[in-house]
Amino acid sequence: MTDRILAALMFFTRLPLWRFKTVDASCFKHVVDYWPFAGWLTGGLMAFTFWLTALFFPVTVAALLAIAVRIALTGALHEDGLADFCDAFGGHNTRERTLAIMKDSHIGTYGVLGLILYTGLLFASLTALPPAVAPALILTADIYGKTIGSLLIRQLPYARREEEAKARVVYEAPTGIHAFHHVLRCLLALAPVAVWNYAEPSGVQAWMFLVPVAVELGLAALMKKRIRGYTGDCCGATFLLCELSFYLAYLCHIPA
Secondary structure (H helix, E strand, O other), X not given: OHHHHHHHHHHHOOOOHHHOOOOOHHHHXXXXXXXXXXXXXXXXXXXXXXXXXXOOOOHHHHHHHHHHHHHHHHOOHHHHHHHHHHHHHXXXXXXXXXXXXXXXXXXXXXXXXXXHHHHHHHHHHHHHXXXXXXXXXXXXXXXXXXXXXXXXXXXXXXXXXXXXXXOOOOOOOOOOHHHHHHHHHHHHHHHHHHHHHHHOOOOXXXXXXXXXXXXXXXXXXXXXXXXXXXXXXXXXXXXXXHHHHHHHHHHHHOOO
16 A cells, blocks of 8 residues: 555555555556545645745745646646647547547647646636635635546546557556445545535535536546547546536635
8 A cells, every 4th residue: 555655646646656666567457546646645735835825925825836736746647648638639630540649649739728728717717716725625625626536546447558559558446345445535535625624614515526526427438539548648638627516616605
């Protein structure tokens, strides 16, 4: 378990953890299982950056710096996935063409527009959050977005052959008792922030956690129809859109 968590941190961040410990290659097949735990690092640093910089700068600057810090930490891994996803699913492409576009490193019109719209909505959402509870919400949204995104590999098969995987890794979907353990790990990663939000007057309500679930189910249905499976880019895009939907659900609740 320790090696798999370490593999997840290596895979989902740019931290040079490989210099301190080598993990078996098989551990990388399970990184999605431990994706929510990586959210404690990525979401935690983003929340801390927002809180710290908001003490000295306007909230708009704090929001931009928080976004920039997470992008630097992850190497824009998920944003790259979102851009490829938008390019591939933006047009009326065949299954083969959709998969080919996602594997192409070039970015197209749909990818550019997707990143602009996503980043704009994320920035607007962060600046609209109540400053007193924004760090807690940022941490919660990151971990929960990864939690919901990690369920994608349980719903769909990998859309390519293993040797065609862009990241040279095909995630191993948990089955049977392992699927139950995956759910427990997700709850374990999410439990502290859920308790935090309900213990403090953050304004988070139970129904807000259902919105990202609906987004994930919609995206999974689209992927099943178009490519009969998922890819790594699909996972990245699902995480970002689920995270964003959590913010939007919260902001719908705040009186204008």
